[in-house]
Amino acid sequence: MVQMRPIIVRYGEIGLKSEFVRRKFEKKLISNIEDAFLRARIECSVVREHGRIFVYVDDIDGACKVLNKVFGIVSFSPAFECSSDKETLKKFGVELLANSFSGGESFAVRVKRTGKHEYTSQEAGAFIGEAILNAYADKNIHVDLKEPKVVLSVEIREKRAYFYLETIEGPLGMPLGSQGKVMGILSTKEHSILAHWLIMKRGCSLDLIYLEKENLEKENDKKGDDETLDTGLGNGLEKRLDVAKERKKKAYENAEKLRRWNPNMKIYDIEVKLGGDENFTKEDYACASEFAFKKGALALVSGETFEELTEKDRFEDNVADMPILFPLIGFSDEEMEKRMKDADLL
Amino acid sequence: MVQMRPIIVRYGEIGLKSEFVRRKFEKKLISNIEDAFLRARIECSVVREHGRIFVYVDDIDGACKVLNKVFGIVSFSPAFECSSDKETLKKFGVELLANSFSGGESFAVRVKRTGKHEYTSQEAGAFIGEAILNAYADKNIHVDLKEPKVVLSVEIREKRAYFYLETIEGPLGMPLGSQGKVMGILSTKEHSILAHWLIMKRGCSLDLIYLEKENLEKENDKKGDDETLDTGLGNGLEKRLDVAKERKKKAYENAEKLRRWNPNMKIYDIEVKLGGDENFTKEDYACASEFAFKKGALALVSGETFEELTEKDRFEDNVADMPILFPLIGFSDEEMEKRMKDADLL
Numbered sequence: 001m002v003q004m005r006p007i008i009v010r011y012g013e014i015g016l017k018s019e020f021v022r023r024k025f026e027k028k029l030i031s032n033i034e035d036a037f038l039r040a041r042i043e044c045s046v047v048r049e050h051g052r053i054f055v056y057v058d059d060i061d062g063a064c065k066v067l068n069k070v071f072g073i074v075s076f077s078p079a080f081e082c083s084s085d086k087e088t089l090k091k092f093g094v095e096l097l098a099n100s101f102s103g104g105e106s107f108a109v110r111v112k113r114t115g116k117h118e119y120t121s122q123e124a125g126a127f128i129g130e131a132i133l134n135a136y137a138d139k140n141i142h143v144d145l146k147e148p149k150v151v152l153s154v155e156i157r158e159k160r161a162y163f164y165l166e167t168i169e170g171p172l173g174m175p176l177g178s179q180g181k182v183m184g185i186l187s188t189k190e191h192s193i194l195a196h197w198l199i200m201k202r203g204c205s206l207d208l209i210y211l212e213k214e215n216l217e218k219e220n221d222k223k224g225d226d227e228t229l230d231t232g233l234g235n236g237l238e239k240r241l242d243v244a245k246e247r248k249k250k251a252y253e254n255a256e257k258l259r260r261w262n263p264n265m266k267i268y269d270i271e272v273k274l275g276g277d278e279n280f281t282k283e284d285y286a287c288a289s290e291f292a293f294k295k296g297a298l299a300l301v302s303g304e305t306f307e308e309l310t311e312k313d314r315f316e317d318n319v320a321d322m323p324i325l326f327p328l329i330g331f332s333d334e335e336m337e338k339r340m341k342d343a344d345l346l
Numbered sequence: 347m348v349q350m351r352p353i354i355v356r357y358g359e360i361g362l363k364s365e366f367v368r369r370k371f372e373k374k375l376i377s378n379i380e381d382a383f384l385r386a387r388i389e390c391s392v393v394r395e396h397g398r399i400f401v402y403v404d405d406i407d408g409a410c411k412v413l414n415k416v417f418g419i420v421s422f423s424p425a426f427e428c429s430s431d432k433e434t435l436k437k438f439g440v441e442l443l444a445n446s447f448s449g450g451e452s453f454a455v456r457v458k459r460t461g462k463h464e465y466t467s468q469e470a471g472a473f474i475g476e477a478i479l480n481a482y483a484d485k486n487i488h489v490d491l492k493e494p495k496v497v498l499s500v501e502i503r504e505k506r507a508y509f510y511l512e513t514i515e516g517p518l519g520m521p522l523g524s525q526g527k528v529m530g531i532l533s534t535k536e537h538s539i540l541a542h543w544l545i546m547k548r549g550c551s552l553d554l555i556y557l558e559k560e561n562l563e564k565e566n567d568k569k570g571d572d573e574t575l576d577t578g579l580g581n582g583l584e585k586r587l588d589v590a591k592e593r594k595k596k597a598y599e600n601a602e603k604l605r606r607w608n609p610n611m612k613i614y615d616i617e618v619k620l621g622g623d624e625n626f627t628k629e630d631y632a633c634a635s636e637f638a639f640k641k642g643a644l645a646l647v648s649g650e651t652f653e654e655l656t657e658k659d660r661f662e663d664n665v666a667d668m669p670i671l672f673p674l675i676g677f678s679d680e681e682m683e684k685r686m687k688d689a690d691l692l
Contacts, residue, residue, distance in 0.1 A: 172678060172680070173678060179652070179656060180656060195676070198675075198676030198677075199652075199675070199676060201676070201678070202652040202653075202675075202676065202678070298656070306525075306545075306548045307548075309669075310525060310526060310644070323655075325672065325675050326671065326672075326675075327675045327676035328676075329544075329545070329548075329671050329672075329673045329675075330541070330544030330545060330547070330548065330673035330674075332518060332519060332547070332548070334518070
């Protein structure tokens with residue numbers, strides 16, 4: 001069996017002021033990490049310790065992909081674990097860098113330490129660095145604390161030490177579900193999912209509502225019963241049915257991109273009154289909010305931009321039974337595109 | 347008299363699709379640039395030509411500071427203007443780089459051209475580059491088209507040519523006032539002005555409402571007339587008066603930071619019912635929206651964050667007579683801080 005290796009996971013937002021909020025955040029984050037690994041069928045064991053989470057896995061590459069999509073993670077580092085006695089640290093440091101040097105590189109050892117040890121952090125950095133210098137003397141390497149090419153980081157905690165060479169940025173934000181529940185209105189417009197993503201990043205658990213603008217399937221069924229519908233109207237109906245199907249397909253494709261971030265997300269199809277276009281009307285919002293209220297949501301989230309909202313008179317008329325959040329209201333097209341790329345939503 | 351030099355101003359958003367919208371955008375942008383220079387007491391003359399604006403000024407440094415705060419500008423370059431005949435281009439290119447080389451630098455000449463000339467863009471780049479190479483042969487310089495240290499850009503338009511060495515990023519967005527009018531609610535919270543800034547960047551003209559939470563000045567005046575108020579209560583009132591003054595001072599300091607971007611912004615003080623804290627209540631919104639409606643605004647803008655809005659039950663209760671926009675709803679503390687720094691709002 002391959003030995004499981006730890007990944008050090010860092011988390012926390014400036015906003016986490018109270019101990020109570022922090023605890024809730026940590027609990028939710030751990031449960032989300034466990035869920036995500038379960039879904040990816042990667043075995044893991046999660047340990048919380050002093051403001052860090054250690055995820056033990058054997059499939060490191062797979063695990064990194066999973067952690068990359070868990071809101072609330074600031075950064076993470078696949079690590080190697082060993083005992084914290086001086087000789088082991090030296091030996092381990094040397095072994096880990098076996099493939100890091102080709103000739104002439106600069107390097108640095110950066111040590112953080114908690115617990116009682118026979119050495120200080122600075123001393124540990126010095127003796128590990130010296131061991132590396134000696135071991136790879138033939139590679140002509142040198143120490144550069146300011147701008148090293150290779151950085152070996154060491155976190156020493158009591159009797160254990162964790163070595164790592166890289167730190168990968170996480171998606172930041174708050175753990176999904178650490179805040180209230182909201183309902184997103186699913187749209188055919190590609191940028192709209194960024195709105196839902198932004199609110200999920202704030203910690204809200206999000207489900208989606210798809211507004212079936214016309215219940216054409218039903219009309220289509222009826223058609224068979226009634227011969228008078230056969231001419232002309234029948235063809236028009238079929239065309240509208242195609243458009244409606246295409247629209248729904250597009251909206252569901254958008255939802256799939258969101259599902260990368262929120263795999264348990266539900267999508268509810270609800271019928272609304274006939275209404276032709278892709279923009280939401282006051283009636284659409286009213287239907288959506290009634291449904292969202294029944295499902296216990298606190299607010300609706302809609303992905304309309306400033307320009308879309310100010311078109312014609314729709315700006316004046318968006319009153320529903322609950323607040324409608326428009327997270328894209330301050331974004332330009334360029335900013336949306338950049339954010340969507342960063343969030344893997346394209 | 348110092349000769350006026352042109353600054354090339356680039357503008358335009360992806361969103362500008364129709365000719366009509368583009369014209370409106372340009373007209374508003376030019377008028378905003380002229381206003382900004384007028385206020386800064388810098389003489390200028392503005393010319394629009396082929397999707398560029400040329401601002402002629404003698405105080406280049408002062409002008410750059412002004413252009414940096416005009417929404418809708420993508421970038422700008424202080425330039426030098428000359429005639430577009432071959433000999434002048436060569437002479438001008440050489441003269442402009444008199445202080446650019448100390449020894450061993452790489453450089454490139456980049457030419458854009460419109461109009462009829464005896465040379466192509468590529469040829470112009472070649473002969474200007476050659477003249478520079480010859481003129482500074484003692485400085486051991488060389489041409490590097492990929493990663494040059496010094497870039498000389500040349501825009502040739504008919505009989506004129508514009509040389510520049512740097513391109514400064516503008517604030518992007520849409521020209522202030524090219525979209526509808528909105529009312530921001532002024533708050534004591536520092537981050538709140540970012541919400542107003544984001545909406546101004548979308549092109550809205552914005553004025554501010556300050557909610558006087560308790561009309562204590564009046565109460566204070568009354569106190570003198572009524573001896574019974576003298577003991578205890580009098581002191582309490584003074585203390586509350588101090589708090590109210592402090593709050594107003596802080597809010598107005600926030601507004602001053604916005605004024606860097608929107609110098610004509612008005613601030614309206616309106617009285618609302620007694621209410622102790624810094625968060626806005628349903629009644630506050632109702633008062634503000636009534637006032638905003640009278641002033642012809644389309645929407646209110648409030649700088650509350652997701653966390654502030656979801657506190658207690660305020661989330662459920664933000665219905666006013668007009669839409670309330672919360673542009674910060676999808677932002678984290680870190681993102682707000684970064685954006686505020688970039689926008690010079692700290």
